Amino acid sequence: MSDVILPVSLREKGYRLVWQAETGSTNEDAMQAAREGAETPCWYVARQQQAGRGRHGRQWLSPAGNLYASLLLKNPCSMVEAPQLGFVTGIALYDALKTLTGAQVPDLALKWPNDVLFNGQKLVGLLLESQCMGDQVHIVIGCGINVSHRPDNPQYPVAMLHDLNPDLSLSDVFSAFSLSFDHVLSVWQETRGLSAIERFHPIRELWLERAGGIGKSASVNLPNGKINGSFIGIDALGRLELDTGNGIKLIDAGDLFFPKA
Structure with a gap:
């Protein structure tokens, strides 16, 4: 299985990548790097996690073969606006997975606040964490994408990308996602200077177009x-x-x- 590689266009824009076959938690790797003054933006990516976590401190089962990726950003926005990055990420994930698989709403859909579903089954989970360090705002955006394994999830049925396209590699998925995220982030960053509500309006519309279950x-x-x-x-x-x-x-x-x- 090949290593994950950062797309050339992102390297040229200053992105960095830390790739590991196995780690405790990519989110914790990113936050520790922030405490140590790491250059940003930087992706922390692994094939397997030993101590992955989800929302509210829940354990996130992280078997080998799926993609675990966390992006460390420094001062991308104010703390008030930080939750909007969860919706930005959801849009980017949906667009990347649509490109990779051809699936779209209603089969492929976003679920509030931080999941991507396929046929009602959880395909991706997101975890957004933030921390102020002096006058710096550090935000870590983590996601677990089920590529070739279905982790046991007592709360929700689970899907994997190989159900849609068995030829996808981790590198394929990371490349599509990282490029899509940079695009959506760039669009959102163009609205800096507007109020938080004004900034969120176009993101809200894009998110709702990709959301599942509306009216249900x-x-x-x-x-x-x-x-x-x-x-x-x-x-x-x-x-x-x-x-x-x-x-x-x-x-x-x-x-x-x-x-x-």
Whole structure:
């Protein structure tokens, strides 16, 4: 299995790549590098993780053969705007996977807040982390892409890219994703100087075009219980909009589920 290689055009733009066959966590590698003053932007990529993690500190099973990639950025935006990078990343992932597989909405779809699904099954998970170090804002964008293995996931059925295209390599996937991310990030960065809501508006529209389950029954697991309703989209701040039948509930954080067909 070949190593992952950074596309030439990204090297020319100043991106760097740290590639390992195995590591504890690419997100932790990136954050540790930030603490040590690493040059950015830099991708930290591995074929296998021993201590991968997802949202809320959950374990992220990381068998060999899938792609685990984290991008370290320094001062890409304010801390207030940082959550928008999760939506930027989702758009980039969707566009890259569409190019690689030909799949599109509704089969390939984004799920709020940070997953990519294929036929309702989890294909990619994202984890966005940030930390202020002095006057510097460091943001790590991590993702796990199921390429040739389906990790056991008690919360959600899982898909892998080889179901769609068995010839894809890790290098193919990383190249397409990293190029797509740079493109979407560049478009978003052109809106610097606008308010956070104004900056998010075009990203919100692009995200909704790629989202799955809009108008469908859904449930959201919250710390204090579960709430049911109809998923109608996201608002100007990226909050989930759930029509409960008694008005629209805006949700900042939670786990969204769609009933099985």
